[in-house]
Amino acid sequence: MRLPFSIPDHDRRLIPDGRLAGIMPWIIAIMLFLTALSAATAIRLGYSVQANSSGLVRQATVQLLEPDPAARATDQKRIAAWLERFPGVSAVRAVPESEARQLLEPWIGSAVEDAGIPVPALIDIAFASPPDNAQLRALRIQLVRQTSNARVDTHSSWIAPLLSFLRTILWIALSVLLLLLVATAATVALSVRAALNTHRSTIEIMHMMGSTDLQVARLFQRRIALDSLFGGGLGLSAAILVLVLVGQRFSALGSGLLAGESFPIIGWLLLALIPLAVTGLAMLMARWTVLSALKRML
Amino acid sequence: MQSVAEFDNVGLRYGTDAETLSDISFKLFPGSFYFLTGPSGAGKTSLLKLLYLAHRPSRGAIHMFGQDIVTMPRARLPGFRRRIGVVFQDFRLVPHLSAFDNIALPLRIAGIAERDLLGPVGEMLSWIGLTERADARPATLSGGEQQRVAIARAVIGRPELLVADEPTGNVDPDMAVRLLQLFAALNRLGTTVVVATHDIHLLQEIEGAQMVRLDKGRLSDPTGSLKYPPRPLVLRS
Numbered sequence: 001m002r003l004p005f006s007i008p009d010h011d012r013r014l015i016p017d018g019r020l021a022g023i024m025p026w027i028i029a030i031m032l033f034l035t036a037l038s039a040a041t042a043i044r045l046g047y048s049v050q051a052n053s054s055g056l057v058r059q060a061t062v063q064l065l066e067p068d069p070a071a072r073a074t075d076q077k078r079i080a081a082w083l084e085r086f087p088g089v090s091a092v093r094a095v096p097e098s099e100a101r102q103l104l105e106p107w108i109g110s111a112v113e114d115a116g117i118p119v120p121a122l123i124d125i126a127f128a129s130p131p132d133n134a135q136l137r138a139l140r141i142q143l144v145r146q147t148s149n150a151r152v153d154t155h156s157s158w159i160a161p162l163l164s165f166l167r168t169i170l171w172i173a174l175s176v177l178l179l180l181l182v183a184t185a186a187t188v189a190l191s192v193r194a195a196l197n198t199h200r201s202t203i204e205i206m207h208m209m210g211s212t213d214l215q216v217a218r219l220f221q222r223r224i225a226l227d228s229l230f231g232g233g234l235g236l237s238a239a240i241l242v243l244v245l246v247g248q249r250f251s252a253l254g255s256g257l258l259a260g261e262s263f264p265i266i267g268w269l270l271l272a273l274i275p276l277a278v279t280g281l282a283m284l285m286a287r288w289t290v291l292s293a294l295k296r297m298l
Numbered sequence: 299m300q301s302v303a304e305f306d307n308v309g310l311r312y313g314t315d316a317e318t319l320s321d322i323s324f325k326l327f328p329g330s331f332y333f334l335t336g337p338s339g340a341g342k343t344s345l346l347k348l349l350y351l352a353h354r355p356s357r358g359a360i361h362m363f364g365q366d367i368v369t370m371p372r373a374r375l376p377g378f379r380r381r382i383g384v385v386f387q388d389f390r391l392v393p394h395l396s397a398f399d400n401i402a403l404p405l406r407i408a409g410i411a412e413r414d415l416l417g418p419v420g421e422m423l424s425w426i427g428l429t430e431r432a433d434a435r436p437a438t439l440s441g442g443e444q445q446r447v448a449i450a451r452a453v454i455g456r457p458e459l460l461v462a463d464e465p466t467g468n469v470d471p472d473m474a475v476r477l478l479q480l481f482a483a484l485n486r487l488g489t490t491v492v493v494a495t496h497d498i499h500l501l502q503e504i505e506g507a508q509m510v511r512l513d514k515g516r517l518s519d520p521t522g523s524l525k526y527p528p529r530p531l532v533l534r535s
Contacts (some may be wrong), residue, residue: 013399014392014395016394201390202392204390205390205391205392205403206403206407207379208351208352208379208384209379209380209384209403209404210376210378210380210407211407212376213373215407295372298351298352
């Protein structure tokens with residue numbers, strides 16, 4: 001397949017490449033580095049928002065505040081069995097007491113084990129779909145009929161502000177991404193105009209020999225494409241390095257709030273497409289700039 | 299007979315200045331050889347620019363190869379420019395291309411395959427005596443060598459109209475005669491040749507050549523010894 005920037009050697013010599021010597025590839029590398037980071041942020045946040053929206057908001061925890069350990073254990077089993085039959089509930093898990101104590105340990109220390117402090121019995125439940133207020137109210141009313149010392153904590157109540165915050169950051173990241181693409185396009189246009197001025201005499205000679213506007217535009221498209229691919233590859237490599245390092249640090253936090261698994265594969269694929277998209281954008285800008293400039297010549 | 303170029307009451311003005319060319323009317327016929335003479339500032343280069351489609355006139359009509367180029371969409375002009383060979387006064391070689399690549403440029407622009415242009419470009423280099431310097435860039439060539447490359451570039455595509463602006467200004471007399479012989483050979487093959495020059499001695503070198511004289515932007519009557527004119531230069535009233 002012949003790529004649009006694959007042109008014969010003799011045509012390449014008409015507009016000598018500036019590549020590593022020129023500033024354009026390095027500017028594109030920086031722009032693409034920032035673009036890739038913005039895109040990664042947007043992808044990561046979008047993934048987290050989606051995961052939390054579909055996961056945590058479907059979950060709730062039932063607390064049984066019974067001081068007597070034996071009664072608490074009995075109630076936990078009974079209520080868990082009752083919850084499994086409750087309409088809309090898809091999964092029920094009675095949290096072992098040892099696990100509940102571990103959850104409290106960061107706040108009240110190991111005394112929680114030794115001092116025999118009573119901890120509530122916990123039952124995690126998951127709804128088949130995010131529950132609405134009526135469904136939760138019905139659950140609370142019927143649960144109190146089963147045992148008066150039960151409490152229902154929905155995850156959606158505390159996850160909602162976080163999701164709202166994540167969505168705001170997501171939109172900011174997308175806006176930055178868009179601005180960077182606009183800035184890249186403007187940079188390409190300026191670069192092509194500078195190159196047009198530099199090579200004006202060559203273009204005029206070609207023009208006088210019957211070269212068409214598209215023939216001239218193709219020369220610049222190719223030059224910009226090579227600059228973009230080189231700069232894009234460099235910028236993306238740097239961005240990937242940063243993302244991997246940040247990912248490692250982030251994993252070490254052990255936070256589940258940002259759906260802390262690895263960066264999604266689709267995200268890596270989208271990042272890999274960015275240099276190609278920027279190259280395509282740069283070629284379009286180069287073509288448009290050259291054709292606009294040549295129209296002013298006879 | 300269809301003319302190669304027909305000017306009818308043509309005027310050319312740069313910006314808001316006075317007209318550089320005024321009331322130019324003539325026809326150039328296929329296979330003819332014309333010398334364009336006149337003092338410096340007479341408008342020779344401007345007239346040539348109209349001939350090689352670098353400008354459109356400010357007024358009047360120009361037909362090239364039977365087509366009205368004044369109103370012609372610019373997208374169609376490249377096709378007409380490929381039928382015209384131009385030797386610029388300042389050579390205008392592409393500085394980062396070798397002599398070979400400069401000469402091959404019109405053929406490559408016209409889409410000629412590499413295998414088909416190696417022979418003609420090689421022959422042309424041989425004819426102008428620069429075979430050994432095929433890879434040399436213009437900056438390393440003397441003025442005369444650059445001029446020979448510029449002429450080779452103009453004639454390599456066997457143009458229907460060859461326009462040359464002082465083509466022998468930087469070469470020695472022998473080379474000037476050789477170059478004119480090249481022009482004459484092309485002319486015999488059917489190319490219409492227009493050479494702008496100050497050198498009145500050159501006029502004697504081409505049998506049958508006609509002279510067009512410009513003075514202060516206006517065309518004078520043809521003068522000089524027009525030996526064996528093949529066809530008369532037609533001045534329009």
